Amino acid sequence: MTRMTGPATVLCALAILTSALALTGCGGTSGSASSSPQTVTQTAVSQTPPAASAATTSNDTVHLSASSYAVAQSTGSLTVTVSRTPGAATPITIDYDTADGTAMAGTDYTGTTGTLQWAANDSTDKSITIPISAAVAFSGAKAFDIVLSNPSASATLGSPGSASIAISGAASAGVGTLGMADPTLTVQQSSKSVTVSVNRSGGAVGPTTVAYTTTDGTAVAGTDYTKTAGVVAWADGDSAAKSFAVPISNAKPFSGDKTFQVSLSNATSGAMIGNSDTATVTILGSSSGAVGTLQLSAANYSVAQGSGSLTITANRTGGSNGAASVAYSTKNGSAVAGTDFTAASGTLKWADGDTAAKTFSVAVSNATPFTGSRTFSVSLSSPSAGATVSNPASATVAISGSASAPVGSLQLAASSYAVSQGGGSLTVSVSRTGGSNGATSIAYSTTNGTAVAGTDFTGASGTLQWASGETANKSFSIAISNAQPFSGSRSFTVKLSSPGSGAALGTPGQALATITGDAASGSTFWVYHNGTFNWGGDYSFVATANYKDMSGASLSGSYDIAVTVTSAYGGFLPFAGGLVPLWNFDSSPYSYLTFAFKPTVANQSAQVFFVKVGDIPVGVVVNPFSGQYGPKPQVGVWSTYKIPLSDLGVKGTSIYKFAIQDQTGLGHNVFYVDNIGFN
Numbered sequence: 001m002t003r004m005t006g007p008a009t010v011l012c013a014l015a016i017l018t019s020a021l022a023l024t025g026c027g028g029t030s031g032s033a034s035s036s037p038q039t040v041t042q043t044a045v046s047q048t049p050p051a052a053s054a055a056t057t058s059n060d061t062v063h064l065s066a067s068s069y070a071v072a073q074s075t076g077s078l079t080v081t082v083s084r085t086p087g088a089a090t091p092i093t094i095d096y097d098t099a100d101g102t103a104m105a106g107t108d109y110t111g112t113t114g115t116l117q118w119a120a121n122d123s124t125d126k127s128i129t130i131p132i133s134a135a136v137a138f139s140g141a142k143a144f145d146i147v148l149s150n151p152s153a154s155a156t157l158g159s160p161g162s163a164s165i166a167i168s169g170a171a172s173a174g175v176g177t178l179g180m181a182d183p184t185l186t187v188q189q190s191s192k193s194v195t196v197s198v199n200r201s202g203g204a205v206g207p208t209t210v211a212y213t214t215t216d217g218t219a220v221a222g223t224d225y226t227k228t229a230g231v232v233a234w235a236d237g238d239s240a241a242k243s244f245a246v247p248i249s250n251a252k253p254f255s256g257d258k259t260f261q262v263s264l265s266n267a268t269s270g271a272m273i274g275n276s277d278t279a280t281v282t283i284l285g286s287s288s289g290a291v292g293t294l295q296l297s298a299a300n301y302s303v304a305q306g307s308g309s310l311t312i313t314a315n316r317t318g319g320s321n322g323a324a325s326v327a328y329s330t331k332n333g334s335a336v337a338g339t340d341f342t343a344a345s346g347t348l349k350w351a352d353g354d355t356a357a358k359t360f361s362v363a364v365s366n367a368t369p370f371t372g373s374r375t376f377s378v379s380l381s382s383p384s385a386g387a388t389v390s391n392p393a394s395a396t397v398a399i400s401g402s403a404s405a406p407v408g409s410l411q412l413a414a415s416s417y418a419v420s421q422g423g424g425s426l427t428v429s430v431s432r433t434g435g436s437n438g439a440t441s442i443a444y445s446t447t448n449g450t451a452v453a454g455t456d457f458t459g460a461s462g463t464l465q466w467a468s469g470e471t472a473n474k475s476f477s478i479a480i481s482n483a484q485p486f487s488g489s490r491s492f493t494v495k496l497s498s499p500g501s502g503a504a505l506g507t508p509g510q511a512l513a514t515i516t517g518d519a520a521s522g523s524t525f526w527v528y529h530n531g532t533f534n535w536g537g538d539y540s541f542v543a544t545a546n547y548k549d550m551s552g553a554s555l556s557g558s559y560d561i562a563v564t565v566t567s568a569y570g571g572f573l574p575f576a577g578g579l580v581p582l583w584n585f586d587s588s589p590y591s592y593l594t595f596a597f598k599p600t601v602a603n604q605s606a607q608v609f610f611v612k613v614g615d616i617p618v619g620v621v622v623n624p625f626s627g628q629y630g631p632k633p634q635v636g637v638w639s640t641y642k643i644p645l646s647d648l649g650v651k652g653t654s655i656y657k658f659a660i661q662d663q664t665g666l667g668h669n670v671f672y673v674d675n676i677g678f679n
Helices: 007-017
Strands: 060-064 068-072 077-085 092-100 113-118 126-131 141-149 155-157 162-168 177-180 184-188 193-201 208-216 229-234 242-247 257-265 278-284 293-296 300-304 309-317 324-331 345-350 358-363 373-381 394-400 409-412 416-420 425-433 440-447 461-466 474-479 489-497 510-516 543-545 561-564 592-598 606-612 639-644 656-662 670-678
Touching (some): 068 077, 092 155, 113 126, 177 257, 184 193, 193 278, 293 373, 300 309, 309 324, 425 440, 461 474
Parallel strands (some): 068 162, 184 278, 416 510
Antiparallel strands (some): 060 077, 092 113, 092 141, 141 162, 177 193, 193 242, 208 229, 208 257, 293 309, 309 358, 324 345, 324 373, 373 394, 409 425, 425 474, 489 510, 543 561, 561 670, 592 639, 606 656
């Protein structure tokens, strides 16, 4: 091999130093040494380097799409765009990295680093996604940076090459939180539409919007309602609720209820969507039963200033299909909230099928006593879908001042009353004491005890009234019945309640009324009693003894003695006592003759008398059916009669026989006698 020397070698060296193309004779086009010598002509070599190829250079600039970004802490992530301009001939790369500021990686966001790559002829934007954390909510704003660096040799770092990223805290009260005003709504199918309201709370800085849309449940869009979507918007500083309507269709009535949902999404400007992002709308079918009518229990209420509070009652009538609610509130009159009473407002609610009365209380203040009366009002409003408010929808409340002259107290004149069963009636008195300023009233009523209304007495209720300045006692009567005589005593309660116009309920406010039975008491000596003959001696009479009680209605079985009088003196029946002294009337504990009597013909009556043994004529004759000793006899009805022994001429230690005879048809009619005895 011959080694090349001379001018050719120098030219090769120059070519290398100037990065020119390989020269002919400098080792071949392949860059390897030739195996045979080459002849190089000096004039074949250019002394000026050729122009550089366009494919070997680039003017590309790489930069971020913005110099600052904002993201809500609750959003979850932020996407940053990186652009390449203007060329795209060669492949390039650039590095990116995040840097803490007031926002810290690992707490407020996830630190992110990497390299973006573009292929030759690729000019599309590249994205960097940075996770944002809401695990530790904060208020206000925190920031960090995203930085581009280390562009490849054929690229240049443009502007902006870095950006500040601001995170608005989830606990921030800035833009605010958006949510449904009511997560549950109810509407009648016949109501045409339902209004949905969205609240902005916790801040009102800057404008914001939120999207809404409906979603089928058991209610189907196009059949039961119209699918609805849109956006509600707030201006800077605006925190008022916004609303929109969803049309409801009654084209196909149904019974029961159906539901659909309305949802919020895509809040803007850093606003958050709270937990109430969805509302469920219940459509009550127009074929279903009525929801009902809501009203106050009265149009007027009264309360004493010193009473502390007043309870207001609201009722649900005319239906109970579905849940129902109504708002209540108070309004000043001559009585002022904060001085005379405490303002009250709220919502009364009924469940599906619930018709029970609902109540709320209004506190009444005695801090500033006044004289006379002051008033305020209470009212119902805004019934839930399907329900209505009817009269009385409002009421006037009168507060009687505690500094006024006393109205007085109302009370019973006695704490106990006594009356006999045959007394006819009981009169109860009520007194007004301690004041007479203004008109007033009080209610009275009776309550069963061992004595029962309708059997032993006639139940009584009503109201007693006094004019202003009037203090005279008022009274009412209670009818006492002896239609069903009893022995011993029975009782019931008389009660006062609801004193009016500032009056107080005094003591006694109730009393025990005792009725003494007209039937034989426990000290009775019985001749005949419920089928048992208790009197020895002579009982040779024309009579039929039946040893059963008197509880039955049959004429053939519910008596002790059936008497048919056949002659004047032979009808002194039944004789009893014989020749044995019955008792010494001078020391006897008995004062009355009692017996039960049931006639068989109209206007039937009998005479009762005692015959002293061996005496003619007879003793004193008494007609027990004159009304003095018991009720007028009724055909087929048992009645009890009570005759003082003194009216029969019985006295001393003589021996007597008892006699009873028919006076209607010359002794030829049957009558029935039972429970003959003495007490």
